[in-house]
Amino acid sequence: MLDAIRRRKRIAQIILLILIIPFAFFGVERYFSTGPSRNEVATVGDSAVTVAALRDALQRQSDRLRTQMGEAFDPKLVRSQAFVEEVLRQLLERQILLNEAQRLGLQVPQTVVQKTLAAIPVFQKDGRFDFATYEAALRAQGMTPARFEALVQEDLAIEKLLRSVRAAVVPPQNVLTLLRWQEEVRRVRWQRHSIDAVAASLPVDEQAVEAFFQQHQDRFQKPDEAALEYVVLDEKHLEVPPVPEEDVRKAFEARKAAIAQPEKRRIRHILITASNFDDGKTLPAEVTQLLAQLRGKDEVQFAEIAKNRSEDAATRAQGGDLGWVTKEELPPALAEAVFAAKTPGLLDPVRTDFGWHLVWLSAIQPAQTPTFDAVAPQIRAALQQEARKRRFTELAAELPNLAFDAVDRLDPVAEKVGAPIEKTPLMPLDALTLNDGTPLPAALVAQLRSENARRGENLDPVTLPDGRMVVVRVARFEPARPRTFAEAKADAIAAWRRDHAQSQLVASLAQQVETNASITKWDGEKRLQRNDTTLPRTVVEAAFALPRKPGVHNVVTSGDAVWLLELVAVETPVVTDNDARAKSLATQLHSLYGDVHYRAWLRTVEARYPIQIRQEALREFTAE
Structure with a gap:
């Protein structure tokens, strides 16, 4: 029972001024035509994407870029052909999904839309839906509540469709193979040779340095x-x-009804289920006996009886407490009885799809309308x-x-x-x-x-x-300009020394590996996993690039050092189907497989809704 109420309260985390999903669409250039009418930029089957819809979408995307992607934003960007076509592409894909959802008869009740809106944090104030905040947020985006709610209703229908499309089966063997690869451990030991330490000991050959400078002048330029x-x-x-005060009062009056908080009631219940109910009107003997036991009891005694007798596992330990609820959050029959009661206390039994409810009304919180002040x-x-x-x-x-x-x-x-x-x-x-x-x-x-x-x-x-x-x-x-050798001499000497030191180290260590020279001193040894962050990334990758044979070596340069690696041992993890890590990885793979499935499905569905784009309609948005 409590789970059902929680589902009604669940926050649907969407605020879709323009639908943003991982688009897997195709280029729009092959759909250009002169088919749609003058107020339409494109048609998708029998549906149209209007010029006004594209204009609104471009404005919203432009605002989003301005506030969230400032570093990548340029005023010219939103007038570019590529940007306009990308936004149009999103609208076309959304329309395909909407058409398919409508064809399949996927509908979303208005009550679900209202609950979704009420749960969006940006529309809340002090943890509750606030219509003034809601209306102001939409107005700032140039949208009306009616238009936004229609979009949300469409998006929820699309969400239903996508859940079924993205359903994918991941073979357990694939999960286990990848998990073994991820969790493999390699014991590696190494020598780390500092390039700078060797470079500092190299004698300077000025002729060689000047020749090096002439060959690499681009490394010594003075920048712009x-x-x-x-x-x-x-x-x-x-x-x-x-x-003006008058404007504040007008806004308050316009929104007063919407910002009112609905009446709430706090209740406890004892749920009795049975395998053979009668017609739902005659009380079963068990309910009749329990009702007689409860008469004359107070709320504390009701709660104790609920702990022993209620069959609602979610609330039994709390004495049947369902907390504060609104009328919309309860099953209709239960809501009718609870909100018809005039005073707290024991109510008559109520029959719902869950069973029989013996209810204690604990408290009443009347509907509240905030004052202007x-x-x-x-x-x-x-x-x-x-x-x-x-x-x-x-x-x-x-x-x-x-x-x-x-x-x-x-x-x-x-x-x-x-x-x-x-x-x-x-x-x-x-x-x-x-x-x-x-x-x-x-x-x-x-x-x-x-x-x-x-x-x-x-x-x-x-x-x-x-x-x-x-x-x-x-x-x-x-x-920017090239520096003379005299200006860059100190930098050229340092760079020449470093390049020569690195080359000498790599050649010396590679020769040790080739001649199987005995190496008796190592700087470190540890068990490595692929996600190790204690060693440089290039070193970890080089360690896992080694053949799975103990004793093999590799030489790798990373930053300011040259490393000699030796593989000591390989540990292959033991994993099973019920491994928690396998379950987590399966979830990730399910998402990836779902994306692949979605892309393939979308290309198939596209054939059901032919697309035509009126190219001249785009000129309004791309003209300088």
Whole structure:
């Protein structure tokens, strides 16, 4: 019984502003046509993907990249053909899955959707679903509750379909073979020879060093350097007008009914099941006798009897306590009886699919509607945050044109966003950061090497990893150039010594192995597994690359040392079907097999829903 209630309370961890699953789709280029109508970008069988749907999806993906993938984000990215086609690809695959779910008659009741939404943490306040928070979160994404709930209902249906598609059988022998490979242990001993120690003892041959320098000049270049000026657009620091009291009250009135907490009741029960029930109306003798025993008892005595007589294993030890429940969390007949009671105490027996319930109503918590004063600060803060987000979005859209129009001046940008112009010292491009230590996104570092940057022009705005946007110009640029031998002499000597030391060590150790020279001194020995982290990764991989024959050797370079390895022993683990490790590995393989099965299934299902894409519809989203 308790398990059934817990299932009703289970959190479905989805918030799908756009469905994100491990897409295994195919390229969209072979589906281009002129088939769909002007307001459609594509058709999938008899269903359409509209231009508006693609526009919304692109906006949401763009926002997600801006806030979560700042280092990879560039304003030009979301206008690229590849980006637009990728988002369209996701919509097409989602539509295929939705079409198939509908064909199979997979439906999700509205009650399941509501429970799913109520369990999503981002929509909760103080651990409970809060409609004001819910509505504000959707509004910030440009969505209505009705539209979002329709998407969630579709996604839950798709989730049902995917669970069956991804079901896969993993042969037990495959699991055991892989587990033996993973758990194999090798006892290895080694000598570790420091390259730097040998290098320090090498005499310097200046002619050889200079020849080495001439052969490897690319290793001794002075890198590109730049000093930057920049302006940061930060949502947290944007000034917005105070929210009028009237707007706060309007928001409260609009959401008052939705934020009300439903009535709750705390109950205990004794469950009696039997193999031969009558029609469900006449009390069985066992229930009648137990009811007579309970009359006149208090809650403590009820709980003691429940511990001995209840057949609900999940609550028996707790005296039948089901805790606080809402009407929707109980079976209909039980809910009717519990919520019809006027006062706490023993209720009449109730028949459900679980059996007969003898119920004690412990307490009643009436439905509650928060007062305006109680929620006004949260509503005001949410409205102000929305205003700040809208302002950020507006300024983010203006930044590219603003930076372009100002050419090589940042003061118009700084004035518009209300932020100062900051300056960095001259540094190598790959080491440049903002003054607060924020590393420059790769897209920005790439721009810094352009001709526009060297002319001091404002560069395209980019998004930082924390969601802020920045407009940068190069105030001073020093291009990379080869250093002379005199400038690089000390570095050239160190590099020449190191290369020669490494070559000498590798040759010397390899000769020992080839001649089977007796090795009597080792620096260390241990039992290794493949996931060992105490030795360098290249050393561990080299140890497991050795033939499974004790006494074999390998020479490997790792970082600042050359290692001589000897395999001492191989330990093959003993594993069985009921090994806990095998069960865990089987779960992982099940997921991998499921992905493979899904990809194959998807290609088959695609034939059922022919795809046509109207290429000219994409031009709206890719035009500069």
